[in-house]
Amino acid sequence: MTPDEFRSAGYELIDWIADYHERVGEHRVASDVEPGQVRAALDGPPPEGGERIADLIADLDDSIVPGLTHWQSPSFHAYFPANAALSSVLGDLVSSGLGVNGFSWVTSPAVTELETVVMDWMVELLGLPDQFVGNGVIQDSASSGTLCAVLAARDRAVDSGADPTRLVAYSSAQAHSSIEKGLRIAGIPAARLRVIGHDDAFAMQPDALAAVIAQDIVDGWVPFFVCATAGTTSSQAFDPVTAIAAVCRPHHIWVHLDAAMAGIAALCDELRWVNDGVELVDSYLTNGHKWMGVVFDCTFFWVADRAPLLRALSILPAYLRSDAADSGAIDYRDWQVPLGRRFRALKVWFLLRIDGPEPIRTMIRDHVAWSQLVDQWVRADDRFEVVAPTALNLLTFAVRSGDGPTQDLVGAINASGEALVTPTVLDEQRAIRVSVGGQYTKLGHLELLWELIQQLADDLDL
Ligand code: PLP
Numbered sequence: 001m002t003p004d005e006f007r008s009a010g011y012e013l014i015d016w017i018a019d020y021h022e023r024v025g026e027h028r029v030a031s032d033v034e035p036g037q038v039r040a041a042l043d044g045p046p047p048e049g050g051e052r053i054a055d056l057i058a059d060l061d062d063s064i065v066p067g068l069t070h071w072q073s074p075s076f077h078a079y080f081p082a083n084a085a086l087s088s089v090l091g092d093l094v095s096s097g098l099g100v101n102g103f104s105w106v107t108s109p110a111v112t113e114l115e116t117v118v119m120d121w122m123v124e125l126l127g128l129p130d131q132f133v134g135n136g137v138i139q140d141s142a143s144s145g146t147l148c149a150v151l152a153a154r155d156r157a158v159d160s161g162a163d164p165t166r167l168v169a170y171s172s173a174q175a176h177s178s179i180e181k182g183l184r185i186a187g188i189p190a191a192r193l194r195v196i197g198h199d200d201a202f203a204m205q206p207d208a209l210a211a212v213i214a215q216d217i218v219d220g221w222v223p224f225f226v227c228a229t230a231g232t233t234s235s236q237a238f239d240p241v242t243a244i245a246a247v248c249r250p251h252h253i254w255v256h257l258d259a260a261m262a263g264i265a266a267l268c269d270e271l272r273w274v275n276d277g278v279e280l281v282d283s284y285l286t287n288g289h290k291w292m293g294v295v296f297d298c299t300f301f302w303v304a305d306r307a308p309l310l311r312a313l314s315i316l317p318a319y320l321r322s323d324a325a326d327s328g329a330i331d332y333r334d335w336q337v338p339l340g341r342r343f344r345a346l347k348v349w350f351l352l353r354i355d356g357p358e359p360i361r362t363m364i365r366d367h368v369a370w371s372q373l374v375d376q377w378v379r380a381d382d383r384f385e386v387v388a389p390t391a392l393n394l395l396t397f398a399v400r401s402g403d404g405p406t407q408d409l410v411g412a413i414n415a416s417g418e419a420l421v422t423p424t425v426l427d428e429q430r431a432i433r434v435s436v437g438g439q440y441t442k443l444g445h446l447e448l449l450w451e452l453i454q455q456l457a458d459d460l461d462l
Pocket of ligand 1: 144259
């Protein structure tokens with residue numbers, strides 16, 4: 001493709017993407033294709049050359065879009081949001097168009113330095129502690145950020161003489177599965193992840209943590225890592241980070257705070273409580289790519305002290321050496337697992353410069369206020385019970401008559417194609433999880449969801 005051909009195809013595709021966003025609410029939220037259907041439609045010998053962009057667009061419309069779950073739909077209430085603000089999509093396009101690989105400062109100084117700039121902007125915008133200034137990096141996913149935290153924590157413990165085969169880690173049962181996965185990748189099997197009890201609001205109990213740590217020390221284990229969560233996946237519980245850090249500090253245990261979706265709410269002054277205690281942790285992450293609107297992938301990850309992270313991940317063969325690095329320039333490849341890195345800062349920079357933080361704050365405030373309304377609607381209907389507090393923008397509720405009817409209702413909501421929610425289990429009780437975070441979700445969409453739920457509850461005779 002020549003630059004001229006790119007120009008005209010690009011205009012067409014920008015139109016196509018703009019149309020998709022404008023009309024995304026008209027699609028079934030979840031695809032109803034059968035397994036193998038998309039493949040069968042697109043299978044065949046690989047092309048030998050030269051098709052027109054119009055043919056690709058036709059296939060996008062006919063075969064790809066019907067096979068999508070529409071994460072940008074205003075009726076998407078499953079998992080967590082994956083907002084792709086169009087300003088951010090433009091930044092991503094520039095990143096692709098520039099085609100640079102910014103693994104070292106010297107491989108494109110602007111990639112590194114803009115990343116440091118936007119990470120420091122995020123410290124200011126989220127009201128994070130000063131020790132994070134200059135100590136942030138954009139990771140692909142929260143899972144990768146947590147893995148890096150585990151690797152840094154392990155390095156710090158081993159560096160101070162711990163036996164790596166005796167290291168043990170802690171989280172509540174509500175922590176995300178990426179904790180166990182990160183530990184496993186770091187050579188720490190699931191049996192060495194202690195699951196700490198939680199209170200009625202599904203938040204970790206610091207006294208229980210202290211007791212388990214004390215027993216582990218007596219038994220000859222070396223506690224090295226605690227993952228606290230600000231906004232757990234199943235019910236958006238907030239672990240008491242200040243109390244957890246107080247338990248960990250005397251034992252030099254690394255505290256990691258996973259605030260994947262919820263942390264970004266700190267863009268609003270009155271919601272800064274979501275990150276309470278963050279000034280006491282060793283590492284912290286929140287996703288740009290969930291609620292905030294930075295198109296996937298973008299995880300903001302900070303460490304209070306970069307030394308253990310760099311010790312764990314730096315590797316310096318001759319071909320990666322540079323005078324700049326020798327004189328102290330940041331090489332972000334040493335802050336992550338892979339070598340290569342995209343110019344992700346651009347999509348944050350575009351979002352913040354074009355839209356600014358204010359519309360994001362308004363969206364977050366609306367979602368939080370509307371979630372409280374839905375919470376009231378659910379509580380006013382005797383057929384349902386709210387299973388966990390609605391702290392921010394996630395509701396978990398169940399059908400009072402039991403797990404079977406709850407499961408049936410989730411199935412019926414999702415089969416309708418009009419909305420998408422996620423089932424979960426909280427202390428062995430099945431629950432319906434409604435995430436309110438889509439950039440195009442308005443109060444009217446939640447009213448429609450509630451009408452749908454009530455209608456289906458009638459139909460199912462709940
Ligand atoms: N941590 C929490 C609390 C989450 O809710 C999630 C996603 O559900 C993750 C981590 C994983 O996020 P990512 O997909 O960015 O790895």
